[in-house]
Every structure is written in structure tokens, then in C-alpha cells.
Amino acid sequence: MKNKEKIIQRKAAPDKSFRMIETVYGCKWSLTIYQLLANGINRPGEMVRNVDGLTTKVLNECLRKNTQFGILERFSYNEVPPRVEYKVTEFGTKFMRILDDLEKLQNEIDNGI
Template structure:
């Protein structure tokens, strides 16, 4: 739905502005995470929406899905290099919220330390 598919800002906004996307990336910054852990950390997201968002991020190359051959099967999600490159954007949003909106850090904000190591 980019206004201009050749504009890098439009294309990036197309990817990251989907509901829950940046929060998923924020939570995946902690490392490998299972579906149930993501569902618990994102209060209000439905399992269907979570599944669709993860699949879309996987198709964009932002999230990697790993299935382990165990019984029962274990599936974990992790950020790819492309996904980790979004962490400075999230860090910038956190800093903006603190400075201009008077908000404190979230209870679980793994991005601050991770974004510094990516930059």
C-alpha cells in the first residue's frame, strides 16, 4: 500500500506500520522466543493475528522461524539481521516517548541495550 513503491520511507512504513509489528520486533530483540511467550507479552493480540504478523515478517525476511524435530514439535522465532536493523528505529521511538511524551521505559524493554550493539 505504499504511496510510492520506489520511496524507501514508504516501503519501510509499509512493513513496520502494521499493527503489532514493532512490538513483535521489540519482544524478539531478547532472542529466540516461542509463540506462547509472544502471545503472553503482547496483551490483547489474538493467536490468529500473531500468526499472521509472524508469517508476514517471515516473508519480509525480518523474522526467522525454526522448527525443532521434537515431540511435541517446538517452534521458535528470532530476528534476522534485517530484523535487528529495525532496533534503532524502535530505540528512537522509545527516546522520543521519554523526551516528548513524558513516558518512562516499558517494564520489559530489551531494545535499548540491543539497539546500541547494532548501531
């Protein structure tokens, strides 16, 4: 009987999720926006007023990216004046748990495991 060798396929990093994490961490405001949403601040104007240094242009770009990834959902209300709110999606909640785990891992690394 011949020994059958098992061939293990090369494992590659998950492409889409890696790009998502890279984009979120690349935008220095994403994590702050998640904190704002967790604290019930879900309107863009209110977000800008509550964070020093955050501009409307940068906020809108960050919100757009997070919405495209499915982390956030945008709700537009047909009112005068117009009202827009953002909420974390179910997927976004799972994604944020992963970010929390990455933060814990980084803390372990920083503290010498």
C-alpha cells in the same frame, strides 16, 4: 563556451522499504513482537501469554509478514510437541535501528524540534 546545465533526475521514494515500514507500522503488534524478541521471548505461545490482547491468529499473521520481509527468521524443530522459535535476522537488526531513528525523529517533532 556554453554553460552545461546539470539535469537532476527526479528522486523517488524507495518503494520496497516504504512498503515494509508501512506494513510494520500498520500491524500494531510488530513493535511489541520486536520487544518480546529483545527480551528473549521467541516462541509464539509464550508471546501470546505475555501480551494482553494479542491473539494467536494476529500474531501468526504478523510473524509471517515479518518473516517474508526478512526481518525475522523462523526455526521449526522436529520435536514432540513441535517447537517453533523466531529470531531477528541481521537485516532485521538494521531495520530496527531505522525504526528507532524514526521514533527519535517523531519525539523531536512532538517536542517542537
